[in-house]
Amino acid sequence: MTSADDLASRRAAEAIRISTALSSEKGLRLEEIEEGEHMVAWVTEKLCIGCDHCTIACDDDAIELYHKDMISPMMNVPSNRKARILRDPCTGCRLCVLACPTDAIEMIER
Ligand code: SF4
Ligand code: SF4
Numbered sequence: 001m002t003s004a005d006d007l008a009s010r011r012a013a014e015a016i017r018i019s020t021a022l023s024s025e026k027g028l029r030l031e032e033i034e035e036g037e038h039m040v041a042w043v044t045e046k047l048c049i050g051c052d053h054c055t056i057a058c059d060d061d062a063i064e065l066y067h068k069d070m071i072s073p074m075m076n077v078p079s080n081r082k083a084r085i086l087r088d089p090c091t092g093c094r095l096c097v098l099a100c101p102t103d104a105i106e107m108i109e110r
Contacts, residue, residue: 030098039092039107041085047104050081057099062090 041062043054055063065081083104085096097105
């Protein structure tokens with residue numbers, strides 16, 4: 001029978017494996033994403049979970065979070081946040097694309 005210590009050890013090893021795989025994937029993706037001042041980030045609202053990762057990654061204060069009412073009034077949550085890009089300060093660096101866990105951000109031409 002698997003002990004709690006064994007399970008914790010296997011979970012830790014699996015977390016490292018997943019993290020390494022994701023980092024590798026993101027590194028490959030970085031080369032595929034076009035950057036530059038002619039590009040600007042764009043958030044697909046329905047994919048955004050308001051996690052705040054992109055605002056932390058962005059050095060240019062080009063992302064803000066706003067509140068959006070839930071579609072169903074039955075859902076009672078204190079805040080349903082979404083991210084939006086501020087076009088003027090966005091430098092097209094694409095860091096937010098890599099930071100987003102739900103692939104809600106893409107780079108588009110200005
Ligand atoms: S592309 Fe760069 S500057 Fe523009 S919103 Fe994303 S992280 Fe900020
Ligand atoms: S990182 Fe992605 S999911 Fe999280 S707030 Fe930004 S756009 Fe939304």
